[in-house]
Every structure is written in C-alpha cells, then in structure tokens.
Amino acid sequence: MVSQIKLGDITVDVVLKDIKNVHLSVYPPTGKVRISAPKRMSVQTIRVFAISKLDWIKQQQQKLREQERETPRDYVDRESHYVWGKRHLLTVCESDEPPLIEQKHSRMFLRVRPRTDEDKRQALVEEWYREQLKQAVPPLLERWQPLLGVKVERFFVQRMKTKWGSCNHKARTIRLNTELAKKPAECLEYIVVHELVHLLEPTHNARFVAFMDRFMPKWQFHRQMLNRLPVRREKWSY
DSSP: OEEEEEETTEEEEEEEESOSSOEEEEETTTTEEEEEEETTOOHHHHHHHHHHTHHHHHHHHHHHHHSOBOOOOOOOTTOEEEETTEEEEEEEEEOSSOOEEEEETTEEEEEEOTTOOHHHHHHHHHHHHHHHHHHHHHHHHHHHHHHHTOOOSEEEEEOOSSOSEEEETTTTEEEEEGGGGGSOHHHHHHHHHHHHHTTTOSSOSHHHHHHHHHHOTTHHHHHHHHHHSOBOOOOOOO
16 A cells, blocks of 8 residues: 655655565656555654655656656667667668568668568567677676675566666576666676675665675766666656
8 A cells, every 4th residue: 555745845655565674766757756664664754764865865856857868769760779888770671581680880680571560660679689688697697696606596687667677685586677788788787786786785785885896896987877878768657
C-alpha cells in the first residue's frame, strides 16, 4: 500500500515493506520521489528522514530536469544510433533474407523484410544491443571478480527505465540496462564494478564508497560521464 507525505511542494510516496533499511529513490523523468521503509517504522520517523534528505532530493530532481533526452528514433536511413559511445549512421535495406544487423566502421546496416514496420525494426535493434551487452559483460566479470574477491551466480541484461544496473546480493545476481551498449565502454565497466561491490556492501554507505575508491579510483568521473550523456526517451506509466 502506498501512502504520501508532503514536504512543501514535494510529494513523497511511501511504501512499507518487509525490509531492514530505508531506501530513497528519485525517478525520471519528472523527479518522482519514493521511500521504501520497514513496516515497523512510523510515519513521523519517515518524515524526519525525508526532511534530512530534502537538499539531496532537490539536487536529483534538478539533474533530471536538465538531463538531455534522446530524440525519437524512426529506424530509417541516415538516422544516428550510438554503439559504445560512438555515432553510427543507419542504413536500412529491405530483403527477403532473414533480418540482420551489421556494424561497420561508423555505419550500422539493418536488413529487414519488405514492409517491416517501425515497431519490428525497433525490436530488432534493441535485441542487437542486448546481444552486444551480453558479449561484453563476461570478460569484465572475469577481470573484476578475482580483484574484488566476489562471484556472480548469474547476470541478466534487460531494458530498465530507472537504473543502469541492480544487484541482488542474496541471490548473487546482477542486472544491467541494455542502454549501456550505447554508452562508452568505460561506463559499462563502472556499472559492472558498482554492482559487484554491492556483493560486498549492499547499501551506498561509507563502506561502499571506500570499496569503490579502492578498486576504481576514477569511479566518480565515470559516473558523472554517464549521467551527462543523453538518456532514452521513454513512455512513462506515471
């Protein structure tokens, strides 16, 4: 059940769950605020917590308002698409042969059957991005798992609206946003390390930051780079 608290002109959705810690999130595109809290926690305690984070909430909302959004894609000739941070021009070819996507130099070639509509073209491209990410992640895990002394049981690649990645430290699994295949490779590496560190420390506390500083000293630079890049234009349900 979702309840709400008001902090001036900011509305905070509150969800009580069977969890141990409080989780605060600010979601794109409008900066919607949500707090997940333990069932035993009182509304007043949650309000005090939210007030203590008010400056951070406003900063995150401002960032979301300022972040550039991708222009809509129609999947037609000479449209720009990004692969590992580099711009590629799309060339669409209609053929009775099976659909295919090839990347050559600064071009992306999309072969589709005649009369293939925009939704199908989009699905083909998104599946291609998913495969690029699936191929890029295993070498990163092979490099970083021994360095951190952790082991992932399984990783998943999927479209995610509000996060670049997530970690289930109990199941020892991580999930990665397919959009990372459009960003520079070092951004993917940062997210992989970020999620692996969550196997050592589930929350974003001082211990987590210390681990990141130790294993990837330039992690904040990579985070800033990722957050400056245009993000996908989504159809939001709220």
